[in-house]
Amino acid sequence: MPTRTMTPTRFLARMSLETDVGTALSDTRIRLLEEIQRKGSINQAAKAVPLSYKAAWDAIDTMNNLAPEPLVVRVTGGRQGGGTQLTDYGRRIVAMYRALEIEYQAALDRLSERLNDVGAGDIQGFQRLMHRMSMKTSARNQFSGAITGLRDGGVDYEVRVRLDAHTEIAAIITKASAENLGLTIGKEVFALVKSSSVMLAIDPAMKLTARNQLWGEVAAIHEGPVNNEVTLALPSGRSVTCVVTGDSCKALGIEPGVRACAFFKSSSVILAAYD
Known part of the structure; x- marks a missing residue:
């Protein structure tokens, strides 16, 4: 043999x-x-x-x-x-x-x-x-930046993350999570936001309670049977994507080139850090 x-x-x-x-x-x-x-x-x-x-x-x-x-x-x-x-x-x-x-x-x-x-x-x-x-994330919006602010709220922390010279976002996480991640000023972190957590507005005069408000220009719209995926190009060259119903897109006049605001709550931001 x-x-x-x-x-x-x-x-x-x-x-x-x-x-x-x-x-x-x-x-x-x-x-x-x-x-x-x-x-x-x-x-x-x-x-x-x-x-x-x-x-x-x-x-x-x-x-x-x-x-x-x-x-x-x-x-x-x-x-x-x-x-x-x-x-x-x-x-x-x-x-x-x-x-x-x-x-x-x-x-x-x-x-x-x-x-x-x-x-x-x-x-x-x-x-x-x-x-x-190996790990991948399903979050459509993935950003990275340095921590510029940490505010202790007792049971939670407000964390500010600088994405670029003009853009900063805020996240609310539990105090235990902040300690587990070892968050400090200047530390690089990953900020994840599901597209379903992001909403759109087009009126600059509208007052919003959402902590994060990112203005940009509609760059792409992927239409679906019920919902559309809308991507805004931010001035820095970054982008943010949200899910909006087709009816809402029509009502707001959302189309490529339109200036719009993508807004989301600080509690919708998930932070990740690497040792």
């Missing part, structure tokens, strides 16, 4: 770049950026990856929200009527990622050569553990 040869274990590089508040870039997102650079069209880039058009825009919104400055910008005018393109910052990020990926794969290959004396079961168990420890 022929001896069965054990195929050497090889770890393939699927690199992600981590910030103080979690994963910022992955291979899929980098490929999306590269296709945008080549084609100048989010629709064509999404097909090439492949991703749905909506998933591609969701990824771009998330990257722009988490990055110090936008990686992708919308371009209007021209013979093609506009499109999307990478910023200089976006091109530098792509180049850095690919350079790191080459070194990363080389390091993994060296590691694989040293694992010949480790049982295959141990390696597979390690791989399963890493998979289980």
